[in-house]
Amino acid sequence: MPKLSIVVPCYNEQEALPLFYPAVEEVVQKISNLEIEYWLVDDGSADQTLEEMRKLHAMDPERVHYLTFSRNFGKESALYAGLEAATGDYVVVMDADLQDPPSFLPKMYSIIQTGEYDCVGTRRIDRTGEAKFKSFLSNKFYSVINRVSQNNIVPGARDYRMMTRQMVDAVLSMKEYSRFSKGIFSWVGFKTKYLEYKNVERVAGTTDWSTWKLFKYAMDGIADFSQAPLSLAVWLGTTSFVLSIIGLIFVIIRHFIEPANSAFGWSSMICIILLLGGLQLLCIGIVGRYIGRIYMQVKNRPIYIIKEKK
Structure with a gap:
């Protein structure tokens, strides 16, 4: 039976995690002949995120696993740690705030099972509910990086994606200290299909990604993948x-x-x-x-x- 690993980077998600797990479970249980494992990664949270992870692990110790960092290393490090820990034939990366719709999982799995694609990603086609200035900067970022870089990053692309083991291993082979996952996913290649959806609000909690942090992240991405x-x-x-x-x-x-x-x-x-x-x-x-x-x-x-x- 093939295994699907669900990697979830978390930072201050104590309110979202109790809602995330049952929402995903409701969906994945409908996928037949598929073994599931969860890897929850605590990126040095300052709230009770780790305690919520321990509770979920205690409820389902065979399938729900977690790891916590000694301090906050950033989402990119948490994503990389989750990919390293995952043992599945397929690996999906998603956020705990349910802005990545779990309802897409069966469709993603059915597409990747055909063997035609190595990755099934997602992209937002609008930014309803997001600050206009923040949306403007995000749109301009994709325009700039696609002009100055040899990589083509799909506008609105999310980290939410399902990948084959071969692609995951390729991503893990890139031992870069400064990481920009959207660029890495593009750089390693592999055939990718994108599913489109409209913006979904956080189910609970508040985002840690301020406009300034997103701007610095964008500058890191340009420096990492362009001269x-x-x-x-x-x-x-x-x-x-x-x-x-x-x-x-x-x-x-x-x-x-x-x-x-x-x-x-x-x-x-x-x-x-x-x-x-x-x-x-x-x-x-x-x-x-x-x-x-x-x-x-x-x-x-x-x-x-x-x-x-x-």
């Missing part, structure tokens, strides 16, 4: 250099043509110095961001540290 910022630094430096040469030639020519008016004053000079200095700092900052990622990678620190596992 465009480095190219931008090169072009800015080149443009600045060319304009400086043109300006220098202009000043020399004007000195010989109009000697009396050749002095521009210190204000103009300060503006030019600040402009060039700002461009230099911008370019150094871009290069430094990439060097920082290299620095963290070569340290070879673990992606996560487990405190408790059942």
